[in-house]
Amino acid sequence: MIDKRVDSVAQAVDGIFNGATVMIGGFGEAGSPIELIHALIDLGAKDLIVVNNNNGSGHVGLAALIENEQVSKMICSFPRTANSTVFPDLYHRGDIELELVPQGTLAERIRAGGAGIPAFYTATAVGTPLAEAKEVRNFDGRDYVLEQGLKADFALVKCARADRYGNLVYNKTARNFGPIMAMAANTTIVQTGAQVEVGEIDAEIIVTPGIFVDRIVTVANPVHESRLVNDGRTYP
Amino acid sequence: MIDKRVDSVAQAVDGIFNGATVMIGGFGEAGSPIELIHALIDLGAKDLIVVNNNNGSGHVGLAALIENEQVSKMICSFPRTANSTVFPDLYHRGDIELELVPQGTLAERIRAGGAGIPAFYTATAVGTPLAEAKEVRNFDGRDYVLEQGLKADFALVKCARADRYGNLVYNKTARNFGPIMAMAANTTIVQTGAQVEVGEIDAEIIVTPGIFVDRIVTVANPVHESRLVNDGRTYP
Amino acid sequence: MSAIALAASIGWDREQMASRAALDIPDGAYVNLGIGIPEKVAQYVPEGREVIYHTENGLLGMSATLEAGQEDPELINAGKKQVSAIPGAAYFHHADSFAMIRGGHIDICVLGAMQVSQTGDLANWSTGSVDAIPAVGGAMDLVAGVKTIYIITQHCTRTGEPKLVGSCSFPLTGKAVVSRIFTDLAVIDVTPQGFKLVELAPGVELDYVRQRTGCELIADDWQ
C-alpha cells in the first residue's frame, strides 16, 4: 500500500544530511513551510545549499535556519526582504555564499531539473552582469544565455490539502515554487494543512500528482511568518 | 471589455492563411477539435504546416484536412493510426512532408515555444536516427541532443468549459496537448463544450489561463471521431 | 530658489504619473506592474477599459482592492503585499508564471528605474556598490520577456542627477528594452534616434526638461 504520511515534522525531515541541497518553497511567507524549516533547525544538518526565492525575515523560518549557521550557500533571486538582517550580516562577514539568479530563470532551472532538461537557453540577463561567464548563443537573430537545470536532494513544500498518495493542492499564491520544487528533488517532503482520503481531490484539479511526493506531514494550523516576526519571535 | 467569444466556427478560424503553421490539439480523437478542423477545411487555407501527435483517422477531422490537400507538412510523433490511410497514400506519393519527433520532445518543444525558450537539451533520441545531424552535448557525463522550441501561427484546441476571458478547463485525457499549444501559438482558437460566467471556474483549478487564448466558440455537442469513422462518414 | 528645489513643486506628482501611464494601456491588455509608483497604475484604468494584472508570483487577475476580513497572507503580490483576486482570476506555479513573461504573453510591464539610456537600456536593480547585497527578483525576466516596457520614474534622482542618460553607469537589467518613460516632467519615447519627447507635463518648459536630461532629447514638434 502506498502511504506517504508520517506522524511528525521530525520524521518528515529525518535523513536530511550535512551538505545537502534543499529547495524550500515559498515566496516571502506565502507557501513557506515554516514548521518543516523549524524541524530542520532541530535536526541540525549543516553546510546546506538552500534554494529559495528570498532569504527569510526576522528570526524565524528560513532566516532562523540561516542564523543558526546551517546554510553555507543560498541560491535565490531576491535576498533582500523587509525585516531581513540575518542574511546581510552573514554575507558581509563572508560567512555565506550567494548565487543570485533572476527569478524566472530560477523557476525555469528548477522546472528543468525536475523535467530532466540539463540545460536551456533564455533571453533573461543577456547583456547584464548576471550573464557574465555564461555561454551566449544566437537563435533567429536574438541572443540567449545557457542556463542549467537545478536539482536538489530534498524539497520542503507547503500545501493546503494532500492524500496518502501525495496528490497536492495549494492555497492561492502559496503555490509559487511548490509544484516545481516537488519535481526537482530526490526526496520531497510536504507539510499539508489537511489530509483527505484518496479520491477526494478531483483528478482534474490536482496540482502536484503524488509521483513527485515522498513524505507528508499534517500541520493543521501553520503559523504565519509575518505574525511571528511582528511578535518578535525567534527560533529555536 | 474582454470578450473572446465568437459566434461560429467559421468566425473562429477566420484569417488562417496559406502557409500558416497550425498546432492542432488532441491525442488520437481525445481532445481533437474536429469542428474547428472542419471549419478550416471549409476555409480552404493551403500549404499548412500542421503539428499534431498523430495524423487523423478515416476521412474526417485531421485526416480529411490532409486528404483535402491543405497540408504540406506534418510535424508529429506517430503518423500511423488504426484506420489511417490518407496520410500514408500522400506520403508514399511524396505529396506531404513528415517531420518525425519523439512524443515527449514534441511536447517539450511546444512548451518551450510557448515559454520563450528557443532551445533545450534532452536525452531522448540520443544514439538513434532521429538525433542524426543534431548537436549532441555532454552534461555531467551523459549525452543530450539540442532541440528547438516550436511556435505556431494558430492553435486549434478543444476544451470542456471556458469563460469570456478564455480561462479553460479540459475533460480527462482530452487535455493532452491543449494547454501547451495554447501557449505556443500567436492566435489560439478554442472550441468549448460549454461557456460559463467569469468567476464560475475556481481560480485554483483553471488549467489554461485566459492570457493564452484569443477566440472561443461553443460547440455544445462535439462529434466523436471514432463514431464518424465507424459510420464511414467523410468531410466535406 | 534653485531649480532642483523647484522640481518638487512642478510637473506631475506620483499619482498623476501613474494616471498618465494608465492612459497608454489599452483595453484588454495583460499587464505586470512593478513595485512602487507602477503599482498605482491599476487605480487609474480609464472608464470602459478592462485590464488584467499579472503578478509574477502566480496570479493573473490581481486586484489591489482588499476587503476587510478577506486578507490572506498567502494571497500576495510581487512586492509581498496582500492583494485580492478578481472573478476570472487564475493561480499557477512560478514556472508557468514566468512562461507567461518569457514567452511574450504579457503585453505591458510598468517598472521603476534608476537609469534609462537613450538606447533603451534599463538599470533598476543594483548600484553596483560592493557593499550592497545584490537582489534582482524578476526584473531581468520581465524586461527580456514582456513586449512593451514602460518606465515610471522621477526625472532626476533626489540629488538632482539625471536618470535619463546617454549610457547607464549602473549595472544593466536589460539592453534596449524600454519603450516609453513617464516622468514627473514629461512622457518620452525611446526611438532609434534616441529619446524623443511625446508630451510635457502642464507648466513644464522644454528647456527645463532638457537641462535635467543626461543626453540629447529630440523634440522636433516643439521647436
Place this chain on the structure above:
Amino acid sequence: MSAIALAASIGWDREQMASRAALDIPDGAYVNLGIGIPEKVAQYVPEGREVIYHTENGLLGMSATLEAGQEDPELINAGKKQVSAIPGAAYFHHADSFAMIRGGHIDICVLGAMQVSQTGDLANWSTGSVDAIPAVGGAMDLVAGVKTIYIITQHCTRTGEPKLVGSCSFPLTGKAVVSRIFTDLAVIDVTPQGFKLVELAPGVELDYVRQRTGCELIADDWQ
C-alpha cells in the same frame, strides 16, 4: 516436427509472460506500460501490492477496468484504448506527463521489442524499411527517461529469428537502456558482461534458449 513449430507450445504464453513480469514490480512503483503484452501486466499485480500506472497521454492512476456506461472517448491510454481512472488519479498535460518520464520519476517501463542487444540497446520502432512510414510515439522518451526498462517479447520473431542479438540491425530506440527481458522462454538480465539468464520457463532447457539467442547467454548457475 521442427524446433520452431514446437516453440508455440512450450514455455510461457502471453498471459504468463505478463504475470511473470508483474512479480518484479515492487509495491508502490510508478509504472508505464507499453502497448501489447505489456498492457496485460496490470492484471497480475501480486496480492498486497499497490502499483500506480502512468499513461503518457496525461493520466497517473490508469485502470484497464472499464465499467459499462462509464466509457468516455476522451479517457484513453497511450494505445488509444478506452480506460478508466482510479480514485486518487490525476490528469495533466503532455509536457507535464513527459516531465515525469524525462525527469526520471517513473520507476519502471515495460515495453515490447523488435530487437534487444547484449549491451541493452533497444530497437522497437522501425524496421528501417524505406517503404514504412516511420512512427516513434513516446518510446524514445520512455527509454531515455525511465529508470528501469523491462522488455516483454517473444524470444524469436514469427519466422524464427532471434530478437536477443549481439547488436541490433534495426534502427535504435535507445542505447544501453534495457535492464531485464521477459520472453516466452526465459527471464534474462542485461549485465555489463552481456545477457545473463535469470530464470527458465518451466520445461524449457538452457540449450533450447541458447539456440534461439543471437549471441552469448551467460548461465553460470545452470552449468
